[in-house]
Structures are given as structure tokens and as C-alpha cells.
Amino acid sequence: MWYRWIVCDPSQRWVRGVRRFGEQALPRIDDRLQIVEAEHPAQVSELLRGALDGPPPVVLWGAHPTSLWEPCLSHLTAASGQALHLAGLSSDASASGPRQNDLAVHLQALGCSLVLAELTDLSRAARLVRRFWSQRVLTPAVLLRALVHDLPNAEG
Numbered sequence: 001m002w003y004r005w006i007v008c009d010p011s012q013r014w015v016r017g018v019r020r021f022g023e024q025a026l027p028r029i030d031d032r033l034q035i036v037e038a039e040h041p042a043q044v045s046e047l048l049r050g051a052l053d054g055p056p057p058v059v060l061w062g063a064h065p066t067s068l069w070e071p072c073l074s075h076l077t078a079a080s081g082q083a084l085h086l087a088g089l090s091s092d093a094s095a096s097g098p099r100q101n102d103l104a105v106h107l108q109a110l111g112c113s114l115v116l117a118e119l120t121d122l123s124r125a126a127r128l129v130r131r132f133w134s135q136r137v138l139t140p141a142v143l144l145r146a147l148v149h150d151l152p153n154a155e156g
Contacts, residue, residue: 001031003055003133006047006083008038009062013119014088018060021122025058025129048083055133056082061112063087063103084132086125087112 005022007015015037022033036057038044044059087107104115114125 001028001055002034003027003031004034004036004057006036006038006044006057006059007062008041008044009060009088010039011062011090013091014060014062014116014122017088017119017122020119021126024123024126025133027130027134056084058084058086058129058132061085061087061107063089063107063115084129085112086114086116088116088119088121 003026005018007018009015015035018035022035026033036047038047041061044061048057048059087104089103107115114128116122116125
């Protein structure tokens with residue numbers, strides 16, 4: 001079966017990350033991964049409308065504090081639905097501070113299940129994505145368990 005990641009990140013940082021870690025999220029060894037690059041946030045909505053057959057996709061938004069994140073926020077609400085939405089902070093947004101925290105809060109409030117700061121976070125998020133694809137339903141309880149058990153404590 002084919003599983004799709006839709007990545008909207010002009011910097012290509014998160015596209016490289018999905019190429020490196022994306023297969024770890026596949027439910028079975030004989031499953032296949034498709035990575036679709038969206039050049040702009042509006043294209044994500046178009047791709048999701050066309051993704052009615054097969055498993056629901058994972059959408060990874062490249063969030064840049066000075067450029068892309070505001071358009072992402074408006075399209076994120078329009079692109080919700082069956083997809084699992086993740087946000088990957090740009091390298092300049094990954095430095096801790098109020099701007100990163102504000103961005104993470106905004107993205108989560110609009111429906112991103114997880115905000116990633118480093119490419120290696122994709123490896124840790126693979127279990128959450130695999131569970132999403134296996135169960136096809138990500139309830140808040142499943143998400144909470146995954147976040148508590150699968151990702152390191154942000155402070156330590």
C-alpha cells in the first residue's frame with residue numbers, strides 16, 4: 001500500500017528529513033512511501049481534496065517565522081480533515097525563545113498535532129505517524145500517550 005507525505009517547505013529542509021526518516025513510519029515492511037512536495041500552502045488544500053483514495057496523508061508544514069507560517073496558518077484550518085498535520089520549524093525558528101513558542105502555540109491551536117524543531121524529531125515522530133496510519137483515527141488520548149511516551153521532555 002502507498003502512504004503519502006505532503007511536505008510544504010520552500011527551504012527543502014523538511015523534505016530532506018522525510019526522505020531520511022519517512023519510511024520508519026510505514027506500518028508494514030512491504031508498504032511504499034510517496035513524498036509530494038507542495039510549493040505553496042494553497043497547493044496542500046488541492047492535494048488533500050485529491051487524496052480521497054488510500055490512507056489519509058501526513059502533511060508536514062515547514063514553518064518559517066518571517067515568511068511562510070502565516071499563510072500556513074490560514075490554509076491549515078482549510079486543509080484539516082482526515083490528514084495528520086505536523087509542523088517543522090525552520091532552522092532559524094528552532095532556536096528557543098518567545099518567537100518559537102508563539103509559533104508552536106499558533107500551529108497547535110490550528111490543528112497541528114506535533115511541532116518538530118529538529119530533523120531527528122521525525123524519527124521520534126515515526127511511531128505517532130505509524131499509529132495514525134495503522135488505526136486511521138488519531139484520538140486525543142492516542143496523541144497524548146504518543147507525546148508523553150515517544151518524544152523527549154522539551155526541558156530536558
